[in-house]
Amino acid sequence: MSSTISASSELGVVATVRRGLQLSPAMLQGIGWTLALAVVATAGRVVVPVVIQQVTDNAIMADDGPDVPVVVRVALLALAFILLAGLASSAVNIRLFRASERGLAQLRTRTFRHVHDLSVLTQNAERRGSLVSRVTSDVDTVSRFVQFGGLQLILNIGQLLMATVAMLVYSPLLALVVWLCFTPMFVLAPRAQRIISRAYGAVRVKVGVMLGAISESIVGAETIRAYGASERTQRRIDDAVQDHRADAIKAQTFTALAFSTGMAFSALALGATVVTGTFLALNGHLTLGQLLAFLFLVQMFTGPVQNATEMLNELQNAVAGWRRVIAVLETPLEITDPAAPTPGGTPTPADSRISPAGRDADGGRAASVEFRDIRFAYPGGPEVLHGISLTIPPGTSVAMVGETGSGKTTLGKLLTRLMDPTDGQVLLDGTDLRELPLATLRSRVVLVPQEGFLFDSTIAENIAYGRTPHPRAEVEAAVSELGLTDWLATLTDGLDTHVGQRGESLSAGERQLVAIARAYLADADLLVLDEATSAVDPATEGRISRALSRLQAGRTSVAIAHRLSTAEAADLVVVVDAGHVVEVGHHRELVARGGVYARMHASWVRQTR
Numbered sequence: 001m002s003s004t005i006s007a008s009s010e011l012g013v014v015a016t017v018r019r020g021l022q023l024s025p026a027m028l029q030g031i032g033w034t035l036a037l038a039v040v041a042t043a044g045r046v047v048v049p050v051v052i053q054q055v056t057d058n059a060i061m062a063d064d065g066p067d068v069p070v071v072v073r074v075a076l077l078a079l080a081f082i083l084l085a086g087l088a089s090s091a092v093n094i095r096l097f098r099a100s101e102r103g104l105a106q107l108r109t110r111t112f113r114h115v116h117d118l119s120v121l122t123q124n125a126e127r128r129g130s131l132v133s134r135v136t137s138d139v140d141t142v143s144r145f146v147q148f149g150g151l152q153l154i155l156n157i158g159q160l161l162m163a164t165v166a167m168l169v170y171s172p173l174l175a176l177v178v179w180l181c182f183t184p185m186f187v188l189a190p191r192a193q194r195i196i197s198r199a200y201g202a203v204r205v206k207v208g209v210m211l212g213a214i215s216e217s218i219v220g221a222e223t224i225r226a227y228g229a230s231e232r233t234q235r236r237i238d239d240a241v242q243d244h245r246a247d248a249i250k251a252q253t254f255t256a257l258a259f260s261t262g263m264a265f266s267a268l269a270l271g272a273t274v275v276t277g278t279f280l281a282l283n284g285h286l287t288l289g290q291l292l293a294f295l296f297l298v299q300m301f302t303g304p305v306q307n308a309t310e311m312l313n314e315l316q317n318a319v320a321g322w323r324r325v326i327a328v329l330e331t332p333l334e335i336t337d338p339a340a341p342t343p344g345g346t347p348t349p350a351d352s353r354i355s356p357a358g359r360d361a362d363g364g365r366a367a368s369v370e371f372r373d374i375r376f377a378y379p380g381g382p383e384v385l386h387g388i389s390l391t392i393p394p395g396t397s398v399a400m401v402g403e404t405g406s407g408k409t410t411l412g413k414l415l416t417r418l419m420d421p422t423d424g425q426v427l428l429d430g431t432d433l434r435e436l437p438l439a440t441l442r443s444r445v446v447l448v449p450q451e452g453f454l455f456d457s458t459i460a461e462n463i464a465y466g467r468t469p470h471p472r473a474e475v476e477a478a479v480s481e482l483g484l485t486d487w488l489a490t491l492t493d494g495l496d497t498h499v500g501q502r503g504e505s506l507s508a509g510e511r512q513l514v515a516i517a518r519a520y521l522a523d524a525d526l527l528v529l530d531e532a533t534s535a536v537d538p539a540t541e542g543r544i545s546r547a548l549s550r551l552q553a554g555r556t557s558v559a560i561a562h563r564l565s566t567a568e569a570a571d572l573v574v575v576v577d578a579g580h581v582v583e584v585g586h587h588r589e590l591v592a593r594g595g596v597y598a599r600m601h602a603s604w605v606r607q608t609r
């Protein structure tokens, strides 16, 4: 059922790079010109050996003695070429840098949107830090390669080709000797590449684990301190850091080995050239200038081959990062818009909606809800809802009660389509939630969670969060209609009070008030209230329950009730027990029946009154 994000995509190196480029088309914008400039840049590098050969053979070793004017002319010409090549090289650099920044911004945005759209179950199955690392540090490895390794790669391939062509022109036999010296390396390279690739893949996974451990310890800092678990947490982070270090060293060791092997092959090629070239020169098959030029060309050839190991390092790191990003993008979205929305399912434009103040007093827009034979199992877990059927008429306030773990929250999540049932249907005004466009669903059904997440901004902006641009007058109206004006008057800046990160500058009860006002302004047809369990002072409690009853007026509401006082006030009480609905009725009716609810209620009364 729910998909999980794989650690890394299974694509090969070439397919990964191809897919990565497809995902960031801006990276290839203007690549034609960049390659043309790269050709100029590399051509400039071949000029030096050619100049050495020309000057040696035609000026220094000229039959009638050294010809200085020719030397100067050729040197000036070479200088012009080298300058041009230098300019072309920096232009390539700047162009690659700009294109890659554009492309990577595209990749980051795309990946973040996808992460955001993944189902809650998929997101929960992945460590938050690991998700963040995929959008940040994994994309950064790609960026490092594209900006620096990519430039080197293009210039080095060009240099390798040009050096080969020049060598073939001077002496096909010597060119063959150089290529033969490198053949074993070319054969071994793909195998080495696979080993290094795996090693860097492991490093990227460890980066995710490390970030996950660090971010969890920051988010849970209070609990860690409260339970004196700092040392244990530190050990966990240390282990993650050490694990990462071990894998990074392994990957670097492979790279260093590959680099030394490259050096060894380069030395072999140079030695073979000196020996064979001298022999050919002595036999009159090569001029002194050609031999000198050849030695430079061998350096030009070995340079890229040695660099290749370094580039391989960066490429593998980038491919590992790319694979992890691609794995995110390949994770299917489960909660998506229907292919063919139902006629009644067109989104309601925000401006045509009735304002909270103008809500129909008869509850005209309140929605009816039906659970039709709902079954649900969390991924890899047992079934937790076993065929639930329930009809809620429009405008009804429902309190869902039951033991902890009975399935109330799960029903709430299905009702807001944070996840879909394994079997059965949830219907809103007779339409399966899966057939409603998500925009319609989100505007018609609003979840008020136990701890409404507050953003680091003002109270006004947090209240208006569900509707943009935020209408100040409506925020003020909502606050006064919910009876919260006196509470706001106690705050220094009223509606403009900053709530701090996650609303930490407010008390738990005050955060609930903001969440209620936010839901009020969102003006939904169905409210799903996950009742807070935390106790608040009696004054705030009174404010919360007044605001809640005003919020619920004229709407259908389903409260996941933790206090039986909510059940007493509800139109309908639904008792959930071990994944079954066992009783439905009004509080008085159920108490009179003497069943599960009556026992729960009696025990609650004994404890609280």
Ligand SMILES: Nc1ncnc2c1ncn2[C@@H]1O[C@H](COP(=O)(O)OP(=O)(O)OP(=O)(O)O)[C@@H](O)[C@H]1O
Binding pocket: 124, 378, 379, 381, 384, 402, 403, 404, 405, 406, 407, 408, 409, 410, 411
């Ligand atoms: N994300 C999850 N993954 C796996 N199992 C889960 C998950 N969330 C809940 N469950 C299981 O599903 C069952 C129903 O849980 P649910 O949270 O719906 O109960 P609840 O009635 O809301 O409990 P409470 O009153 O404590 O909030 C429980 O057995 C629980 O362990």
